[in-house]
Amino acid sequence: MSQILKQKIKVALIQLAGSSADKLANLDRAKTFVEKALLEQPDTKLVVLPECFNSPYAVDKFREYSEILSSESTSVKVLSELARRFKIYLVGGSIPELDPQTDKIYNTALVFDEAGKLIDTHRKAHLFDVAIPNGITFQESATLSGGEKSTTVDTKYGKIGVGICYDMRFPELAMISARKDAFAMIYPSAFNTVTGPMHWHLLARSRAIDNQLYVILCSPARNMESAYKAYGHSLVVNPRGDIIAEAGEGEEIIYAELDPEDIAAFREAVPVTKQRRFDIYSDISK
Ligand SMILES: O=C(O)CCC(=O)C(=O)O
Numbered sequence: 001m002s003q004i005l006k007q008k009i010k011v012a013l014i015q016l017a018g019s020s021a022d023k024l025a026n027l028d029r030a031k032t033f034v035e036k037a038l039l040e041q042p043d044t045k046l047v048v049l050p051e052c053f054n055s056p057y058a059v060d061k062f063r064e065y066s067e068i069l070s071s072e073s074t075s076v077k078v079l080s081e082l083a084r085r086f087k088i089y090l091v092g093g094s095i096p097e098l099d100p101q102t103d104k105i106y107n108t109a110l111v112f113d114e115a116g117k118l119i120d121t122h123r124k125a126h127l128f129d130v131a132i133p134n135g136i137t138f139q140e141s142a143t144l145s146g147g148e149k150s151t152t153v154d155t156k157y158g159k160i161g162v163g164i165c166y167d168m169r170f171p172e173l174a175m176i177s178a179r180k181d182a183f184a185m186i187y188p189s190a191f192n193t194v195t196g197p198m199h200w201h202l203l204a205r206s207r208a209i210d211n212q213l214y215v216i217l218c219s220p221a222r223n224m225e226s227a228y229k230a231y232g233h234s235l236v237v238n239p240r241g242d243i244i245a246e247a248g249e250g251e252e253i254i255y256a257e258l259d260p261e262d263i264a265a266f267r268e269a270v271p272v273t274k275q276r277r278f279d280i281y282s283d284i285s286k
Helices: 021-040 059-065 074-086 166-171 173-177 195-211 259-268
Strands: 010-017 045-049 089-099 102-114 118-123 129-131 138-139 151-155 158-162 184-188 213-219 234-235 245-248 254-258
Touching: 010 021, 010 213, 010 234, 021 045, 021 089, 021 254, 045 074, 059 089, 059 102, 074 089, 089 158, 089 184, 089 213, 102 158, 118 151, 151 173, 158 173, 166 173, 166 184, 166 195, 173 184, 173 195, 184 195, 195 213, 195 234, 195 245, 234 254, 245 254
Parallel strands: 010 045, 045 089, 158 184, 184 213
Antiparallel strands: 010 254, 089 102, 102 118, 129 138, 151 158, 213 234, 234 245
Protein backbone atom coordinates (compact mmCIF):
# COMPACT_ATOMS: atom_id res chain seq x y z
CA MET A 1 0.00 0.00 0.00
CA SER A 2 1.35 3.41 -0.87
CA GLN A 3 2.03 5.53 2.15
CA ILE A 4 0.20 8.81 1.81
CA LEU A 5 1.87 9.93 5.04
CA LYS A 6 5.56 9.12 4.83
CA GLN A 7 6.35 9.01 8.55
CA LYS A 8 4.81 9.74 11.95
CA ILE A 9 4.54 13.47 12.55
CA LYS A 10 3.55 15.61 15.46
CA VAL A 11 1.16 18.51 14.96
CA ALA A 12 0.46 21.43 17.26
CA LEU A 13 -2.77 23.44 17.16
CA ILE A 14 -2.57 26.89 18.69
CA GLN A 15 -5.93 27.89 20.14
CA LEU A 16 -5.06 31.56 20.40
CA ALA A 17 -7.04 34.07 22.47
CA GLY A 18 -9.63 35.97 20.41
CA SER A 19 -8.02 38.46 18.09
CA SER A 20 -7.82 41.96 19.49
CA ALA A 21 -8.03 45.15 17.48
CA ASP A 22 -4.22 45.39 17.54
CA LYS A 23 -2.86 43.40 14.63
CA LEU A 24 0.78 43.59 15.67
CA ALA A 25 -0.11 42.44 19.19
CA ASN A 26 -2.06 39.51 17.69
CA LEU A 27 0.91 38.54 15.54
CA ASP A 28 3.20 38.82 18.51
CA ARG A 29 0.93 36.56 20.53
CA ALA A 30 0.90 34.00 17.73
CA LYS A 31 4.71 34.15 17.68
CA THR A 32 4.92 33.63 21.45
CA PHE A 33 2.65 30.59 21.26
CA VAL A 34 4.48 29.01 18.32
CA GLU A 35 7.71 29.45 20.30
CA LYS A 36 6.03 27.87 23.33
CA ALA A 37 4.85 24.88 21.29
CA LEU A 38 8.31 24.22 19.92
CA LEU A 39 9.83 24.59 23.36
CA GLU A 40 7.29 22.17 24.89
CA GLN A 41 7.40 19.64 22.05
CA PRO A 42 10.51 20.24 19.93
CA ASP A 43 9.67 17.34 17.58
CA THR A 44 6.59 19.22 16.27
CA LYS A 45 6.64 19.32 12.46
CA LEU A 46 3.36 21.02 11.59
CA VAL A 47 1.74 23.94 13.38
CA VAL A 48 -1.75 25.32 12.76
CA LEU A 49 -3.22 28.71 13.74
CA PRO A 50 -6.92 29.70 13.79
CA GLU A 51 -9.04 31.54 11.23
CA CYS A 52 -8.57 35.35 11.22
CA PHE A 53 -6.07 35.09 14.07
CA ASN A 54 -4.68 38.58 13.65
CA SER A 55 -7.82 40.62 13.04
CA PRO A 56 -11.28 40.85 14.56
CA TYR A 57 -13.62 38.32 12.94
CA ALA A 58 -16.07 40.97 11.74
CA VAL A 59 -17.51 41.67 8.32
CA ASP A 60 -16.93 45.44 8.61
CA LYS A 61 -13.27 45.01 9.61
CA PHE A 62 -11.93 42.72 6.91
CA ARG A 63 -10.91 45.50 4.50
CA GLU A 64 -9.24 47.59 7.18
CA TYR A 65 -7.10 44.63 8.29
CA SER A 66 -6.43 43.21 4.84
CA GLU A 67 -2.96 42.76 3.37
CA ILE A 68 -1.66 42.45 -0.15
CA LEU A 69 0.34 39.24 -0.01
CA SER A 70 4.04 39.63 -0.70
CA SER A 71 7.26 38.74 1.04
CA GLU A 72 7.10 42.23 2.53
CA SER A 73 3.61 42.07 4.01
CA THR A 74 3.47 42.14 7.79
CA SER A 75 1.86 38.75 8.45
CA VAL A 76 3.80 36.94 5.75
CA LYS A 77 7.08 38.19 7.21
CA VAL A 78 6.26 37.10 10.77
CA LEU A 79 4.89 33.68 9.79
CA SER A 80 7.63 32.95 7.29
CA GLU A 81 10.29 33.75 9.87
CA LEU A 82 8.65 31.39 12.40
CA ALA A 83 8.43 28.53 9.91
CA ARG A 84 12.06 29.04 8.87
CA ARG A 85 13.39 29.44 12.40
CA PHE A 86 11.76 26.27 13.73
CA LYS A 87 11.88 24.30 10.44
CA ILE A 88 8.17 23.58 10.59
CA TYR A 89 5.32 23.55 8.14
CA LEU A 90 3.02 26.33 9.28
CA VAL A 91 -0.63 26.65 8.29
CA GLY A 92 -0.69 30.27 9.36
CA GLY A 93 -4.39 30.42 10.14
CA SER A 94 -6.16 32.85 7.88
CA ILE A 95 -5.93 36.58 7.34
CA PRO A 96 -7.97 39.06 5.30
CA GLU A 97 -6.23 39.39 1.92
CA LEU A 98 -6.60 42.25 -0.54
CA ASP A 99 -6.14 41.37 -4.20
CA PRO A 100 -4.73 44.57 -5.72
CA GLN A 101 -5.79 43.57 -9.25
CA THR A 102 -9.47 43.24 -8.46
CA ASP A 103 -9.80 45.16 -5.16
CA LYS A 104 -11.55 42.08 -3.75
CA ILE A 105 -11.03 40.89 -0.19
CA TYR A 106 -10.58 37.22 0.64
CA ASN A 107 -10.31 35.21 3.84
CA THR A 108 -7.03 33.48 3.08
CA ALA A 109 -5.03 30.69 4.71
CA LEU A 110 -1.27 30.83 4.25
CA VAL A 111 0.89 27.70 4.11
CA PHE A 112 4.65 27.96 4.72
CA ASP A 113 7.29 25.27 4.33
CA GLU A 114 10.25 24.58 6.58
CA ALA A 115 12.38 27.10 4.71
CA GLY A 116 9.80 29.80 5.42
CA LYS A 117 8.55 29.87 1.82
CA LEU A 118 4.88 30.66 1.25
CA ILE A 119 4.08 27.52 -0.74
CA ASP A 120 0.33 27.92 -1.16
CA THR A 121 -2.70 29.91 -0.15
CA HIS A 122 -6.34 28.89 0.21
CA ARG A 123 -8.99 31.57 -0.20
CA LYS A 124 -12.11 30.51 1.74
CA ALA A 125 -14.32 29.16 -1.00
CA HIS A 126 -17.70 29.01 0.75
CA LEU A 127 -18.64 32.19 2.56
CA PHE A 128 -20.33 32.04 5.95
CA ASP A 129 -23.71 33.60 5.20
CA VAL A 130 -26.18 32.33 7.76
CA ALA A 131 -29.28 33.53 9.56
CA ILE A 132 -30.24 31.20 12.40
CA PRO A 133 -33.36 32.44 14.22
CA ASN A 134 -32.52 33.33 17.86
CA GLY A 135 -28.98 32.24 17.11
CA ILE A 136 -26.54 33.99 14.84
CA THR A 137 -26.64 36.10 11.69
CA PHE A 138 -23.44 36.57 9.75
CA GLN A 139 -22.82 37.57 6.16
CA GLU A 140 -19.25 37.26 5.02
CA SER A 141 -20.26 37.90 1.44
CA ALA A 142 -21.12 41.50 2.39
CA THR A 143 -17.40 42.29 2.20
CA LEU A 144 -15.58 39.12 1.15
CA SER A 145 -15.33 37.24 -2.12
CA GLY A 146 -15.14 33.45 -2.31
CA GLY A 147 -11.96 31.73 -3.48
CA GLU A 148 -11.76 30.02 -6.82
CA LYS A 149 -10.02 26.72 -6.09
CA SER A 150 -9.68 23.72 -3.85
CA THR A 151 -6.27 23.49 -2.21
CA THR A 152 -4.03 20.45 -1.80
CA VAL A 153 -0.47 21.22 -0.79
CA ASP A 154 2.64 19.05 -1.19
CA THR A 155 4.86 18.74 1.86
CA LYS A 156 7.83 16.49 2.42
CA TYR A 157 5.60 14.28 4.58
CA GLY A 158 2.84 13.93 2.01
CA LYS A 159 -0.09 16.11 0.93
CA ILE A 160 -2.44 18.19 3.04
CA GLY A 161 -5.78 19.60 2.00
CA VAL A 162 -6.67 23.06 3.28
CA GLY A 163 -10.08 24.64 3.79
CA ILE A 164 -11.34 27.37 6.10
CA CYS A 165 -14.11 26.88 8.66
CA TYR A 166 -17.44 26.95 6.79
CA ASP A 167 -15.64 25.12 3.92
CA MET A 168 -15.80 21.99 6.09
CA ARG A 169 -19.58 21.86 5.57
CA PHE A 170 -18.93 21.09 1.91
CA PRO A 171 -17.60 17.53 1.68
CA GLU A 172 -16.38 18.10 -1.85
CA LEU A 173 -13.20 19.96 -0.91
CA ALA A 174 -12.10 17.20 1.46
CA MET A 175 -13.01 14.58 -1.09
CA ILE A 176 -10.97 16.25 -3.81
CA SER A 177 -7.91 16.45 -1.56
CA ALA A 178 -8.41 12.87 -0.40
CA ARG A 179 -8.52 11.68 -3.99
CA LYS A 180 -5.20 13.42 -4.51
CA ASP A 181 -3.87 11.35 -1.60
CA ALA A 182 -3.89 13.96 1.14
CA PHE A 183 -3.23 12.48 4.60
CA ALA A 184 -5.03 15.32 6.41
CA MET A 185 -7.59 18.05 5.90
CA ILE A 186 -6.67 21.16 7.84
CA TYR A 187 -9.27 23.83 8.56
CA PRO A 188 -8.28 27.02 10.40
CA SER A 189 -11.69 27.80 11.85
CA ALA A 190 -13.79 29.98 14.11
CA PHE A 191 -17.12 28.32 14.80
CA ASN A 192 -19.29 30.06 17.39
CA THR A 193 -21.29 29.20 20.49
CA VAL A 194 -24.43 28.57 18.41
CA THR A 195 -23.25 26.30 15.60
CA GLY A 196 -20.25 24.87 17.49
CA PRO A 197 -22.30 22.71 19.87
CA MET A 198 -24.54 21.67 16.96
CA HIS A 199 -22.05 20.61 14.36
CA TRP A 200 -18.32 21.12 15.10
CA HIS A 201 -17.40 17.60 16.24
CA LEU A 202 -19.87 15.98 13.88
CA LEU A 203 -18.46 17.75 10.83
CA ALA A 204 -14.85 16.98 11.73
CA ARG A 205 -15.62 13.33 12.31
CA SER A 206 -17.73 13.12 9.16
CA ARG A 207 -14.99 14.51 6.91
CA ALA A 208 -12.54 12.10 8.57
CA ILE A 209 -14.63 8.97 8.05
CA ASP A 210 -15.82 10.02 4.58
CA ASN A 211 -12.23 10.11 3.48
CA GLN A 212 -10.33 8.05 6.05
CA LEU A 213 -7.81 10.77 6.72
CA TYR A 214 -6.91 13.04 9.64
CA VAL A 215 -9.01 16.16 10.18
CA ILE A 216 -7.54 19.10 12.03
CA LEU A 217 -9.67 22.05 13.20
CA CYS A 218 -7.93 24.98 14.88
CA SER A 219 -10.17 27.56 16.58
CA PRO A 220 -9.50 30.77 18.48
CA ALA A 221 -10.10 30.59 22.24
CA ARG A 222 -13.52 31.74 23.43
CA ASN A 223 -13.83 35.34 24.52
CA MET A 224 -17.22 36.22 25.97
CA GLU A 225 -16.34 39.96 25.78
CA SER A 226 -15.93 39.78 22.03
CA ALA A 227 -18.83 40.42 19.62
CA TYR A 228 -18.07 37.07 17.95
CA LYS A 229 -17.89 34.27 20.48
CA ALA A 230 -15.64 31.56 19.10
CA TYR A 231 -16.40 28.00 20.11
CA GLY A 232 -12.89 26.80 20.94
CA HIS A 233 -12.52 23.00 21.09
CA SER A 234 -9.75 22.78 18.51
CA LEU A 235 -9.42 19.14 17.63
CA VAL A 236 -7.72 16.38 15.74
CA VAL A 237 -9.71 13.40 14.46
CA ASN A 238 -8.06 10.23 13.19
CA PRO A 239 -9.03 8.32 10.00
CA ARG A 240 -11.36 6.12 12.06
CA GLY A 241 -13.32 9.13 13.28
CA ASP A 242 -11.94 9.14 16.84
CA ILE A 243 -11.06 12.45 18.45
CA ILE A 244 -7.41 12.04 19.45
CA ALA A 245 -6.82 15.56 20.82
CA GLU A 246 -9.22 18.28 21.87
CA ALA A 247 -8.83 21.69 23.50
CA GLY A 248 -11.22 23.24 25.96
CA GLU A 249 -12.52 26.77 25.51
CA GLY A 250 -9.55 28.82 26.74
CA GLU A 251 -6.20 29.65 25.23
CA GLU A 252 -4.07 26.53 24.90
CA ILE A 253 -1.93 24.41 22.63
CA ILE A 254 -2.85 20.84 21.83
CA TYR A 255 -0.66 18.23 20.19
CA ALA A 256 -1.28 15.01 18.33
CA GLU A 257 0.80 12.43 16.55
CA LEU A 258 -0.30 11.45 13.05
CA ASP A 259 0.63 7.89 12.18
CA PRO A 260 0.75 6.35 8.68
CA GLU A 261 -0.11 2.98 10.22
CA ASP A 262 -3.45 4.32 11.48
CA ILE A 263 -4.41 5.43 7.99
CA ALA A 264 -3.32 2.16 6.41
CA ALA A 265 -4.89 -0.07 9.06
CA PHE A 266 -8.30 1.53 8.93
CA ARG A 267 -8.34 1.71 5.14
CA GLU A 268 -7.51 -1.99 5.09
CA ALA A 269 -10.20 -2.87 7.61
CA VAL A 270 -12.97 -0.82 5.96
CA PRO A 271 -11.88 -0.45 2.35
CA VAL A 272 -14.18 2.36 1.19
CA THR A 273 -11.31 4.10 -0.59
CA LYS A 274 -11.09 1.08 -2.92
CA GLN A 275 -14.81 0.64 -3.38
CA ARG A 276 -15.82 3.97 -4.86
CA ARG A 277 -18.28 3.68 -7.74
CA PHE A 278 -17.25 6.64 -9.86
CA ASP A 279 -19.22 5.06 -12.69
CA ILE A 280 -22.45 6.01 -10.91
CA TYR A 281 -21.55 9.42 -9.39
CA SER A 282 -21.36 11.52 -12.52
CA ASP A 283 -24.64 13.34 -11.71
CA ILE A 284 -23.21 15.24 -8.73
CA SER A 285 -20.33 16.81 -10.57
CA LYS A 286 -22.63 18.66 -12.95
O1 LIG B 1 -20.41 26.74 9.68
C1 LIG B 1 -20.53 27.24 10.78
O2 LIG B 1 -21.41 26.93 11.57
C2 LIG B 1 -19.57 28.28 11.26
C3 LIG B 1 -18.74 28.80 10.16
C4 LIG B 1 -17.89 29.95 10.55
O3 LIG B 1 -17.92 30.41 11.66
C5 LIG B 1 -16.96 30.49 9.58
O4 LIG B 1 -16.98 30.08 8.44
O5 LIG B 1 -16.16 31.35 9.97
